Amino acid sequence: MQTHEVTSRFQFSPLHTLRNTEGDGLRGIEQLLGGTKRLIDSETQTIGTDEESISGLESELRRVKEQLENAEIHITYLLERVGTYRRKWLEDYYRAENLERCMPDSVVVPNLGQIPEGAASPAFCPELFSLEEEGSELRASL
Structure with missing residues (x-):
């Protein structure tokens, strides 16, 4: 059982x-x-x-x-802004390079430190840069 x-x-x-x-x-x-x-x-x-x-x-x-x-x-x-500013930088770089190669030695371009802050742009104030022809040379005077 x-x-x-x-x-x-x-x-x-x-x-x-x-x-x-x-x-x-x-x-x-x-x-x-x-x-x-x-x-x-x-x-x-x-x-x-x-x-x-x-x-x-x-x-x-x-x-x-x-x-x-x-x-x-x-x-x-x-990225679009970087591309835009890169293109602008390249344009300015090549423009400056071309100016250095093509500009006569007698032309004096002031450094940024020599330009007073708030000075008018040469494009708007042409009397700052007057071109005088001396013989065969062009001269920029301040």
Whole structure:
């Protein structure tokens, strides 16, 4: 003959702690069921919290994507500016190189340190630079 051992565990909630002041037993059961409902609600809230955290992560991801797009736009803008100023620099560099090769030795171009701050541009104030022809040479005088 075989014998089987079965162990069962039960946990009872004491009804006397759930009874109201009048001692109504049904009220205690309702409170017990209400506790179960609260447990289910708290699990639902946990699910809601998970949804909120997922929603929070999605909004954070959208915000990061927007920042990335803005950074890409800004980088594109800066690259265009670098290209523009590089072209201007190259133009000025080659213009200066051509001037050095083609300009007569007698022409004196002042250094930037010699030009007073706020001085008028020669293009707007031609009397600052007057060209005088002396023989076959052109001379710029200040």
